Amino acid sequence: MKKILFLTTVMAFLAIAGLNAQTSSNASEDQRVSVKVDGLACPFCAYGLEKKIKDIEGSKEVKIDLKSGLLTFQMQKGKAISEETIRNKVKDAGFTPREISFSETSLKTKENE
């Protein structure tokens, strides 16, 4: 009896976990990428950074906030990007990349919150 109860609990847990994962995946259309960039001291020189990020296939909604030194953009669903690629793009643009974070929450959803 104890065995049945244990197996039922494990199965129920796995089923819920799987359901959650599926829901999360369905909810996010795009992946949001945030990069802290050092050296962003002048608006006129940020154009090169915007261009480099726009060159990445699947990137969109590129935004640069000079006040916080934050670069944000979205990757289309199904288009993956590595942290190394992002770092290289920022360096090629003449800046220093710091923390990079990926979020499944789309920018539109975030803005609506």
Add this chain to the structure above:
Amino acid sequence: MKPTFWGIFLLAIFILRTVKMQAQGPPIYTGTPILLGLDGGGIRTFGKYISKENATAHVQPIAIPYNFTAKLQVGTIVPFVRKSPDGLGANSGLGDVVAFAKYLLFQKDGSGKTFRVMARVKETFPTAKKDEMPALGSGAYQTDVGLVGGYVSTKIGLYGEVGYNFTSDNLPDNLIYNLAVGLPLLPQQYPPKQLNVFLEFTGNHVTSQKQNTLFIAPGIQAILGRRLLFESGIQLPLTQDVPDGQKTNFIFLLGTRVLIF
């Protein structure tokens, strides 16, 4: 009491620092070690009206830089020159063409600030007509080797430049030294929409003759979007150790930079 160069410079920094401002664009006269945005991959042209004691001149150079990488820039400057000495006919045409290379030696970035040092080499070719009067070029090859440093934060931009110009054909060599401080009048934003003010000092010391020329150069700059910049400034002499009749009254500059790449 005659104001000294450093006195004026420090006073200018103090006055500009008291105004709450954010980041700014590239200086108008002094070089910048930031080879990005409108100082990389664009076209720069500016008209210079030079008023001297016994002549006037108009110089219209077109500078085309190209960034191979974020650290290496090469380019060329093609000037159009018109000289009008008093009492003589004017002469105009192509001036001495310049080729240059810039390489970023040092870069230290922080949050909203950067400090960079760049080495530059400029080679001037005697392409201008020199047999007619007035001559439009120096008639000599010139090699200018220098260093440009700059600290740019979200509040202030400080730039310094020093170079040594080696000349051929027994012309005197000269030391070039420039300093600039720049501040914007509008809050920073991207895409940029900026109105910036600069105070610069441009110096030239002819080493063999120990002649020194120093100008103070206030300027204003408007950046209208990602690709377009307008700027204007005037150079006024503070010190001029030059022979009588060759002194400069003022040099007025009106220019634009357009990003094409």
